[in-house]
Amino acid sequence: LPRQTGVEITAGVPVIQNEKLIQPETFTVGVSFTRYLKAENYTFLSALYERQNLPYGKSNIPLSDALLLAGYMHPLLSDGGKNAFVYAGFSALAGYEELNRGESVLPDGAELLDRSRIVGGGGVHLAVELFLSDHLLLVVGGRGLFLFGSDVYPFRPAISAGFRINL
DSSP: OTTOEEEEEEEEEEOOTTSOSSOTTOEEEEEEEEEEOSTTOEEEEEEEEEEEEEEETTEEEEEEEEEEEEEEEEEEEEOTTSOEEEEEEEEEEEEEEEEGGGOSBOTTSOBOOSOOEEEEEEEEEEEEEEESSSSEEEEEEEEEEEEETOSSOSEEEEEEEEEEEEO
């Protein structure tokens, strides 16, 4: 419905090249507010927290991102009853990236040259949304975020799942 709003809560995992998909202390969580426009397209505003560990010798360096995203989703496919949709979209983002909890010295005494900093960028999104009832949706998706200003992994893919309640 046009102008209908919703609240979405998701959890997921970052996809890290050459690493297992599920790892300890590696996750994403987010909350989004959506507003439908004409037809089935919608805009969203999301707060996202992502945590991952960067391998360093026999230890890990924690990397955390707190991001705010604003974006648009457009339907690509839907079933005849309008109960299942495939969406694609894009977003702009800004946030803060913290590396090694802000410490510049690593556990072995080496100095970390990369720093915590403000980041910006954009993202591409793909989602499958299934209506479980008139107001409750199951949302499964993937995204790729491009973080400008980051010293570590400028492209951050992730997969997630969650629920949306349309108000």
